[in-house]
Amino acid sequence: MTPLATAIPGSSNNGYVAAAYIVFFAIVLIYVAIMAVRLRSVERDLRELNERAEQARQDGTRQGETHAQPRERETV
Amino acid sequence: MSPTNGRGLRTLSIATIAAIPIALALVFFYAPIEAEEGFLQKIFYLHVPLAIVTLCGFVLGGLMAIMHLRTRDRRWDLRSYVAIHMSLIFGVGTLITGSIWARGSWGHWWVWSEPTLVSFLIIMLLYATYQPLRFAIEDPERQARYASVFAIVAGAFVPMNFLAVRLSSSYLHPRVLGSSSNLPPKMAFTFLVSLAAMALLFATLCSYELTAKRTRMLLKARSRILGFQ
Numbered sequence: 001m002t003p004l005a006t007a008i009p010g011s012s013n014n015g016y017v018a019a020a021y022i023v024f025f026a027i028v029l030i031y032v033a034i035m036a037v038r039l040r041s042v043e044r045d046l047r048e049l050n051e052r053a054e055q056a057r058q059d060g061t062r063q064g065e066t067h068a069q070p071r072e073r074e075t076v
Numbered sequence: 077m078s079p080t081n082g083r084g085l086r087t088l089s090i091a092t093i094a095a096i097p098i099a100l101a102l103v104f105f106y107a108p109i110e111a112e113e114g115f116l117q118k119i120f121y122l123h124v125p126l127a128i129v130t131l132c133g134f135v136l137g138g139l140m141a142i143m144h145l146r147t148r149d150r151r152w153d154l155r156s157y158v159a160i161h162m163s164l165i166f167g168v169g170t171l172i173t174g175s176i177w178a179r180g181s182w183g184h185w186w187v188w189s190e191p192t193l194v195s196f197l198i199i200m201l202l203y204a205t206y207q208p209l210r211f212a213i214e215d216p217e218r219q220a221r222y223a224s225v226f227a228i229v230a231g232a233f234v235p236m237n238f239l240a241v242r243l244s245s246s247y248l249h250p251r252v253l254g255s256s257s258n259l260p261p262k263m264a265f266t267f268l269v270s271l272a273a274m275a276l277l278f279a280t281l282c283s284y285e286l287t288a289k290r291t292r293m294l295l296k297a298r299s300r301i302l303g304f305q
Contacts, residue, residue: 016180024126024192027169031283038288045295048190053302056146 085287093275095255095294099227107266116180121266125274127196130170131234133278134203138231141224153220156227158285162278167200170189191241199237202230229249 103121120291137159144152174193175185187193206226213219259267 001176013114013180013260016116017118020122020176023172025174026168027172028277028281031165035284035288038292042288042291043294045292045299047296049299049302054300059166 085280085283088276088283092273092276092280094271095276099270099273102266102269107263108151108260110263113181116177119177119180121270122171123177123266123298125271126166126170127172128271129278130163130166130276131199131238133159133166134199134234135231137163137227138229138234141231142205144220144224145228148236150220153224154286154289155282156224157210158282158289160203160227161283162282164200164203164206164276165281167196170196171200180290191244195237195241199230199234202233206230252283 101122103118107118107121109115130253137156139153140156140159143149144156174196178187178193206223209226210219210223213222
């Protein structure tokens, strides 16, 4: 069985424990920050795509209108 | 992204956010202090779960690669890639926290005669070649196939390496799992909670990465369909 301390030992190693936990949380934080940057880039791409799709739809509608006018004349 | 993915991700995230403070509270306020190493032993609850989750992630990547080769479904390749990618990040954490522990415990940042340390470094170096190999191949089909073969071979190497280290006679590195561990119940419980928290963190980050990659792929596909690329 692992021996347990009867009294709290000296605190000479506290710095190592703090360093290990800080390093771990720093790695997680850096990863989450990178993910956030990439998410922002996806959002920007999505916005661009939406704008271009909307632009293309409007252009298509305008073209449809111009094509529709001569047909109206033809029928008249 | 499907709504199911979103729900799963939210549940995983909440579970992880709850599990990590619980694990930390148990480590610092519940688990007893060990007699020989004293407070330094608290690194054990971080370093060992990190190492276990890393190695399991590598093996999981290999299993997913098998699924990819069996089904030819690209989603398995993506899962395998994400599992290995995340394991590499966790592996870096394992090496750094292990070095800090070694410095505090043995007085050295690294001990080359210690089989556990060196074997872990070999595994990390092996997997460090995964991404360069993968992205050196342009054809997506070949890239996925070659990466899967690598993931399977390297994934099989991980448990073999672990067994070889276990069978070696002399080591300084403390054993955690197995007949020689003998952790007191409070320490064992804290260790298991820490392991569960680490596994949840791994699963959550993998899930985030997968969702981000799928969204990006979907976005590219839509751009192509609409003729914007």
